[in-house]
Amino acid sequence: MTLTVRFLRRLQAAFVWSLDSRQFRWVLLTDFAVFTFTGVYDFFLTGGELAFSSLIRITIGLINLVAWFDVRKYLSTMATPLAPWGFPSVIAGQASSIPMLLIPFWIEISGYLHDFLDIAVLALPAFLLFFAVTISLSAIIGHKGSLTVTWGVIAALVPFAGLLQFWYVTFYKTEHERPRVNTIVELDKVGQHPGDTLMRGTITLENVGTAEITVLEAVYTVTDHTVRSTDHILSRSDIHNALDEHRVTWDDESAYNSLLKVGRLIRRGGHLTPGQKIKISFVFDVRNHPQEKLRLTASLSLINNDGHFNKFKPCDPIPENTYECIQGELPQQSLMRHLLGDGPMARISFSDPTDSVHVPHLVTNFIALNWKGDPGKDPNQQVNALDPFRTSRGLTSSVEFRVAP
Incomplete structure (x- = not known):
């Protein structure tokens, strides 16, 4: 356990502490663009119960947009940049995005063909997933980020809703709603x-x-x-x-x-x-x-x-x-x-x-x-x-x- 904590702290120091909020805000903006675009696209494409998954992604995109505004507001008034996990909205947005960013990898792993186009498509989710996991771990291990009650509830319920929707459509629906x-x-x-x-x-x-x-x-x-x-x-x-x-x-x-x-x-x-x-x-x-x-x-x-x-x-x-x-x-x-x-x-x-x-x-x-x-x-x-x-x-x-x- 001690070795694991040490490894995570070194990972945190190597990849995140060297990245201040001024740079990380562009990651937040990318999260907003990716989740909002794919959510809106799928909402009008599919509808039905799959539309709920689209709304969750749009919500995650908006949370990251709020985080981007929080960082921007802080940088306009404070000279010293604050670590990204110092913003409750940043932690909530990054933690919420992890389950949804894992889904493209699950699709590819369970698929039949794996070509160069698939690898290229996965590059952006991999980039965003790396920062989402690292920021979330930094907030937990570094003990320097604190969530308010509101942001804590959002960080917990949004990923849970996404996983519940994924379980319902992938496992429950396919088992209980077979053609009869x-x-x-x-x-x-x-x-x-x-x-x-x-x-x-x-x-x-x-x-x-x-x-x-x-x-x-x-x-x-x-x-x-x-x-x-x-x-x-x-x-x-x-x-x-x-x-x-x-x-x-x-x-x-x-x-x-x-x-x-x-x-x-x-x-x-x-x-x-x-x-x-x-x-x-x-x-x-x-x-x-x-x-x-x-x-x-x-x-x-x-x-x-x-x-x-x-x-x-x-x-x-x-x-x-x-x-x-x-x-x-x-x-x-x-x-x-x-x-x-x-x-x-x-x-x-x-x-x-x-x-x-x-x-x-x-x-x-x-x-x-x-x-x-x-x-x-x-x-x-x-x-x-x-x-x-x-x-x-x-x-x-x-x-x-x-x-x-």
């Missing part, structure tokens, strides 16, 4: 002709969660399967194969034949508000092949609403064995995430079956915008790793119907 959609799929026979059966498919979607949801993709498929009769009692090996942890099959005796019908349920980028319910119904004819069954499958790719997706475009390159592939950039969350967050992108593909077992299905991956296929790096990064403010979910529901011979 109740999906019901139905297949019914509505008529029959010689050799044909008239079918009706019905899909009901209801947002039963508390958050508005953006739909990246929502499709349905009707597939044709041939059924072979099971004419024996299941053996132990049959049960083991059916329950193998790496297999998810509806019926091991079924063979996928073809894709009969496919369509989109909701446009890409569409929204489902809490409590909203959508019901889609369609009819189609099928041939009455012996031992035939139909499977109606609804597949959804969802993400918590955080802006408008208006940049969907074909994937480049298009993955193999896919009918269609599109990708779109996730909307900006903040200026710092735009600069440091690697540009998270959603890539949605509708796969082409490669054999008689697999059926067409929807696949969603989240990748870094600037990923170029670097060796040893996996492009399929989960969206929460790239940007924890967002929460995604994929849903699949199916129902089968046996067509009479």
Whole structure:
């Protein structure tokens, strides 16, 4: 403990005592400019609950502006400069800025790509963080700075509010406000002709969660399967194969034949508000092949609403064995995430079956915008790793119907 105190005192003496208030006031002015600009920018960019974080940054910027005026007023009347930690407003402004200055580093560390631009962007936060930490430690260790009750409350509550907001959006919100959609799929026979059966498919979607949801993709498929009769009692090996942890099959005796019908349920980028319910119904004819069954499958790719997706475009390159592939950039969350967050992108593909077992299905991956296929790096990064403010979910529901011979 003694060695730690000695080290901090030497650090204090080396970097701060040689810097008087006349010089340090420009650091305060930089703090004001940085926090105010980023706060105002993000406030008009995002809104919602993230606007609270913007207001906190604007408040920190104003506290540092008040500190700048206090130092300026003191220097205009006193000939001897006072150490920066001698001003309660300076201590409050610097202590309040520490949590917010750590966030850009957290974004970069949890990101996927680290390039020269990221390092350049972090230079200014690193510069301001160094002085904020050193001034705060000087006020504690030097015992020469004293906070008034008002400035002490500000220095304690502003950083706490910032950390509370960060915890709520990053951890609590992503855990308790996941996309939740109740999906019901139905297949019914509505008529029959010689050799044909008239079918009706019905899909009901209801947002039963508390958050508005953006739909990246929502499709349905009707597939044709041939059924072979099971004419024996299941053996132990049959049960083991059916329950193998790496297999998810509806019926091991079924063979996928073809894709009969496919369509989109909701446009890409569409929204489902809490409590909203959508019901889609369609009819189609099928041939009455012996031992035939139909499977109606609804597949959804969802993400918590955080802006408008208006940049969907074909994937480049298009993955193999896919009918269609599109990708779109996730909307900006903040200026710092735009600069440091690697540009998270959603890539949605509708796969082409490669054999008689697999059926067409929807696949969603989240990748870094600037990923170029670097060796040893996996492009399929989960969206929460790239940007924890967002929460995604994929849903699949199916129902089968046996067509009479």
